[in-house]
Amino acid sequence: MTASTYTERQQGSPLRDFFETHAHVLSIALFFLLCCAFFFALNPVFLSTGNLLNLLRQAAPTLIVAVAMTFVITTGGIDLSVGSIIGLVNAAAALLLRGGWDWPVVAVLMLLFGAAIGLFQGYFIAVQKIPAFIVTLAGLSAIRGVALVLTGGFSILIPQSLFLDIGRGTLAGIPYPAILGLAVALAGYVVLNATLYGRRVCAVGANAEAARRVGMPAQRVIASVYVWSGVASALAALVVAARLGSGSSNAAVGTELDVIAAVVLGGTSLAGGRGTIVGTVLGALTISAISNGLILAHIDAFFTQIVTGAIILIAIWLNTRIFDRVGTVKRRS
Template sequence: MSGASDIAARSGRIRLKIGLRDMGTLLGLLLICVVFASLSDFFLTERNLVNILQQSSINACVAIGMTLVIISGGIDLSVGPTAALTAVVSASMIVGGYPVALAIVVALAIGMACGLGNGLLVAYGGLQPFIVTLGTLSLYRALALIYTGGNPILGVPSSFRVLFQTQVWIFPMPIVVVAVLGILAWVLLAKTPIGEYILAVGGNEEASRVSGVPIARTKISAYVISGGLAALGALILVARLGAAEPTLGNLWELEAIAASAIGGASLMGGKGSIVGTVLGAIVLGAMRNGLTLLNVQAFYQLLATGIIIIAAMLIDRLTRGRE
């Protein structure tokens, strides 16, 4: 009897411990908010907080996919160009009078196809994920530029833009979409076989193989999800801007990697948190928002972002102890 309750208590503590890293990210976020709130009266207003979430939503969306890829032991540097390609194709379809629903389906399909390309090359080509996606980073960008001749596609009608401009209670649609996605991704990672496989493959690929985990399928799934989420990020951006440029999505990959890392993902693979990643994206968004409110130059914002990333990693390293 007492033995059983002891086990329950221990497992409860372990589960709490897993959430500890996310608590750390949350603490960091709160700290940043306290600092900016003391420096700017406007920072803590409802409007600004919703703003921060909205500004973070695209990065959070891309970063969720990135986190899955990173946990599987890979990296996806091609998310920006994937977004650009899907943006220009879907925008030109909508401008050309195709049904909005069809354009959205095509956009997501292109994004997932881009991810499939990465996944196949990683799983069957025997190439390093960094190299594969470095190559497709150029390749997908080139396709976007060739498709548009380098020109932006303007005049996306409001029939599409309104989709992401409606609100649920006080929250604009992008926030709601990304929140739902976050929950789905969390369920995927914590409650499904494929989530277990992603964690196992990233944690020890050879042991996973010997244990019968379908390695190729697992890796490909992660890249396909990443590509699909990059496409969704592109749709949100096109709706916001009303235009699609073939150069959009520049440096999205670094923003997404930063959010994942701040959220506790290990670039060695096998470790990472969806909650942490979303919080990490909000940390970066809150930093930028706060510094803009304080009229800090963009150069210094970049400096602050760099410091945040390195500080987060150092704190992570120091508090984790030896492993």
């Protein structure tokens, strides 16, 4: 009988290990830089200070919601109702402000309102076991309908007040929405990567039943991510209302698609179990950069959505196919 010998796995180079671990984020970072270079070549105004600040201001609502969506998708779920929640909260806030309510009170009430909507949907998903796609698809329609009933389909002007500074003000030249978006992203990064809650979110997304059997409150974790999604959508709605100076039931139509694209483009797995806030930030900035760059390049508005969709599809395909394949080959070696 021949004795078998045990050999330790050789340690790979730190650079290769780093690339394998962060391949998705590095790929979207490279793609973002290439987009910036391309649009700068088409129009040098793209990298001007004024346009970059405008880009950050425009990207803020998408970024805020995308951070919360990262947690939702990491659990293996999805939230298609975020755009409708933005529209409803946007309209409700405008109505209350026009009615003479103090803006800090309105802001707090709207955040609680967003949390309540998220909890309502989270209950049916986590406790009643109805697929998230179905619950939030119903929410997408019903919530938008409530906003239309409230406003009658008309825009609601918001009186001049300090509330408008949330969307239009600056600090040291940086727009408040950009500061708010980056603050939310930083908080999301810390929670996902450095807290017990973040580890539970990843564990539930990887295998909810296994997480439940080891004592994790899987139902509460799943419900909670929809609560945070509702809160983030309400916060984004306040930013949009303050920037535009009005509330409309038609606000943020289609935003859920941009948000989901930003999260997936950044490397968060639709299957759950893996999420990255850094990738989400880069994904949100990339989508905003594409939209902004196409406008500066004087691409016809009717073609902008086609080009944007094609670019996002190609980028996600490269991210999920090529880099996953490279990582698999390296792990086997």
